[in-house]
Amino acid sequence: xxxxxxxxxxxxxxxxxxxxxxxxxxxxxxxxxxxxxxxxxxxxxxxxxxxxxxxxxxxxxxxxxxxxxxxxxxxxxxxxxxxxxxxxxxxxxxxxxxxxxxxxxxxxxxxxxxxxxxxxxxxxxxxxxxxxxxxxxx
Amino acid sequence: xxxxxxxxxxxxxxxxxxxxxxxxxxxxxxxxxxxxxxxxxxxxxxxxxxxxxxxxxxxxxxxxxxxxxxxxxxxxxxxxxxxxxxxxxxxxxxxxxxxxxxxxxxxxxxxxxxxxxxxxxxxxxxxxxxxxxxxxxxxxxxxxxxxxxxxxxxxxxxxxxxxxxxxxxxxxxxxxxxxxxxxxxxxxxxxxxxxxxxxxxxxxxxxxxxxxxxxxxxxxxxxxxxxxxxxxxxxxxxxxxxxxxxxxxxxxxxxxxxxxxxxxxxxxxxxxxxxxxxxxxxxxxxxxxxxxxxxxxxxxxxxxxxxxxxxxxxxxxxxxxxxxxxxxxxxxxxxxxxxxxxxxxxxxx
Numbered sequence: 001x002x003x004x005x006x007x008x009x010x011x012x013x014x015x016x017x018x019x020x021x022x023x024x025x026x027x028x029x030x031x032x033x034x035x036x037x038x039x040x041x042x043x044x045x046x047x048x049x050x051x052x053x054x055x056x057x058x059x060x061x062x063x064x065x066x067x068x069x070x071x072x073x074x075x076x077x078x079x080x081x082x083x084x085x086x087x088x089x090x091x092x093x094x095x096x097x098x099x100x101x102x103x104x105x106x107x108x109x110x111x112x113x114x115x116x117x118x119x120x121x122x123x124x125x126x127x128x129x130x131x132x133x134x135x136x137x138x
Numbered sequence: 139x140x141x142x143x144x145x146x147x148x149x150x151x152x153x154x155x156x157x158x159x160x161x162x163x164x165x166x167x168x169x170x171x172x173x174x175x176x177x178x179x180x181x182x183x184x185x186x187x188x189x190x191x192x193x194x195x196x197x198x199x200x201x202x203x204x205x206x207x208x209x210x211x212x213x214x215x216x217x218x219x220x221x222x223x224x225x226x227x228x229x230x231x232x233x234x235x236x237x238x239x240x241x242x243x244x245x246x247x248x249x250x251x252x253x254x255x256x257x258x259x260x261x262x263x264x265x266x267x268x269x270x271x272x273x274x275x276x277x278x279x280x281x282x283x284x285x286x287x288x289x290x291x292x293x294x295x296x297x298x299x300x301x302x303x304x305x306x307x308x309x310x311x312x313x314x315x316x317x318x319x320x321x322x323x324x325x326x327x328x329x330x331x332x333x334x335x336x337x338x339x340x341x342x343x344x345x346x347x348x349x350x351x352x353x354x355x356x357x358x359x360x361x362x363x364x365x366x367x368x369x370x371x372x373x374x375x376x377x378x379x380x381x382x383x384x385x386x387x388x389x390x391x392x393x394x395x396x397x398x399x400x401x402x403x404x405x406x407x408x409x410x411x412x413x414x415x416x417x418x419x420x421x422x423x424x425x426x427x428x429x430x431x432x433x434x435x436x437x438x439x440x441x442x443x444x445x446x447x448x449x450x451x452x453x454x455x456x457x458x459x460x461x462x463x464x465x466x467x468x469x470x471x472x473x474x475x476x477x478x479x480x481x482x483x484x485x486x487x
Contacts (some may be wrong), residue, residue, distance in 0.1 A: 058186050061275070065191035068186070072310040089275070091186055094251030094267070097274055113437050120246050122222040122261035123287040125320045126327040127438075130290040130377040130470035134395075137234050 038082035043102065045109030046074045047090060054092055054113060062087035062099065082106075158312040158361065159387075160342040163201050168209075171202045175210040176329040183255050183268070190275040198276055201309050205341070207272045212322040212336050214270060218259040219330035221250065223262060228297070233299060262287075263475065265318040266303040279308035285354040287320075288371075290377045291327075297373065300355050307342075313340040313361055317352070320380060339383025344412075346388040350375050381466035387412050387443075389469055397471060399477040404450045405460055406438065408467070411443040415463060422449055432462075451475045 025036040045075025047057045060067025063083065070076045082088065082102050088109070095113040100106065178192050193205040193210055227247060232239040254260040254268060266282040273280035287302030304317040321340035324332050338475045345363040353372040354360060360367065366412065382389070391408040417438045422434050439450040447461060454475045461468045 010442055043451070056184060060187040060275075065187055065195075067185075067187050089187075091271065091275060093183065093186070093255050093271060094247065099273070115244075115247065116267065118247060118263055118282065119265060119284055119300065119303075120243055120250055120261070120263045121284060121301055121303045122225045122263070123289070123319070124217060124219065124222050124325050125287075125289045125380060126291050127324045127380050127467075128290050128327050129423075129425075129460060129467050130327075130458060131425070132427075132456070132472040134456060 012120065013028040039084045039104065041084065041102070041104065041107060043082045043088065043106055043109060045076055045111060046070075047076065047092075047111045047113060048074055049092075049113055050115060054095075055093040057090055057095075057113065060089055060091075062089050140415060158309075158314045158342070159344045160314075162310075162312070163342070166199065166201060166207045168202065171197055172209050173207040175206045175213065178210060178216060181210075181214070183258065187275050188272060190272050193272075194276050198221070203276050204273065204278050204280075204307055204309060207276060207278075208269060208316060208318060208341060209336070212318050213263065213292050213334060214258055215265060215318075215322065216257075216334070217265075217319060217325060217332045218257075218260045218261060219332065221253065221259070222256055222261050222315070222430050223330075225251070226301075228294075229299065245354065262303040262319045266305050266470070269305050269316075269318050273307065281306050283315075283354050283356075283359045285352060285359070285368050286372065287317075288351045288353075288372070288375070288377075289377065290467075294373075300346070304352060304363075305360060309342075315345055315352075315361070316341055316343065317347050317348075323352065324380065337380050337383060339380070339385075343383055344387045347383065347386055350378050350389050377470040379467045379469075382461075382468045385412060385415070385466075385468055386410065387464050392471060395470070395472055396474070400475050401475050402450065402452060402478060403475070405459070405471075407447040407449075407471075409445045409447075409469075411440075411445050414440075414443060415445075419464045420445075420447060420457060420467075421446065421462045423458075423462060425458040425460070425463065426455050427458075 004087060047054045047070045053072070055070060055072045055074065057070040058067060059070065059076055059078065066079065066081055068076050084102055084104055086102045088100045088102055089113050090113060092113055094116055096115055096116050098111060100111065140166055174196060178189065181189055183189070190207065193206040195202045197206060211365060229243055232242055250264050254264045270280045270282055277328065282303055283306050284300050284303050286297050286300055304315065304319070306313045306315055317340040321337045323335040325332050339396060345361050349360065349364045349367060353393065357365065374396070376389060376392065376395045378389055387410040389409055391406065417440055420435060420438055422433050422435055424431055433449070435447045436450050439446040451473060454477055456472045457475065458470060460470045461475055
């Protein structure tokens, strides 16, 4: 009889237990809950070179293809939200790439890129047969 | 142990610059990387992260990702002869005025990058820079190596200052060498027009061969292969060609372009081959300055990819001796053949 009663109780509570388990699992795996731990912000800013605003600077989150390009006045608005802790990369041909780690203070970024310190060197390969200069080795 | 030696050893350990070349990736088929790069042929350089994503997204290993980037650059960026000529002329003119040279470099640098971005045309530094920029985005460690490059037409005065840039890429903790400029194609010697003709031999090139016609400005970029090599030895080295990189792993002997020998001396040209070849395709071209003729080697020895070509120099005079394989120029030497004096040993090669 006792056992029967227990079984009866179990039958009554079964839907509640299943529902609780479901809610607990859902809470753990809910992306919204995960997002609430990882704060996101909107990021805007301006990119300048040594001589003023830079147009066409590639701005993207490191390791992704989410990004944008700076306008003629150097300004940019990053599409969507950026998670705090993400690394925003500023890349422009001929300039040193800059990486900024996003913090809660990164709502507006004033970025300055410096020109890459390169020596412009050039050598072409005509791939013609070698011809020695006669008399030079005498 | 003196301090210099200690730091040299430390640098070597840290950089792990062991001998590294394409044979390390024999099991990897680069066809997928090449076909992805071909798929995006003609893409602009306006959005580098997107280009990198497209080139590398579907590839599993860093070497394949690098391959797609490198192959794309070599098959999409042209060598610009007018930029080359202008840079060469100006650098020669300003070489003794460091301030003006720096000002010129700063100004010309902007032009180089603007031309690269808009027209996908550039010179050595631009090739190296764009490969590095794309690798940076893909998180592949890559560096620009400045130094000297010597070709069959390079004049001695062109080698007073560094004249060439190439790249070193770190894959699986080893540094590898590539020359995207020379791999992309070659210039027509008459009209200066560039023609794409991708040469795979410059991709993760054999270091020993690479240093025959490349001399890095900083010795650490010898990758522990040719640490003893001096600039003098580089200047005196034989001439090798683009096709050499497809055929040889190393160009062993003679290690000089100019050689003085006595009449009836048999020259031995020694090489290490990349792949086995048909020895019937080996030819020598002898040029005495007025006449060039194809001659048959007196003997050819091929043992486990070690090739030796023998040729008896029967006549006195000054000769350019060219080795050709599959009708492509591979190596060139100059032999000055002098009469054999009586009762004296032959001079060494």
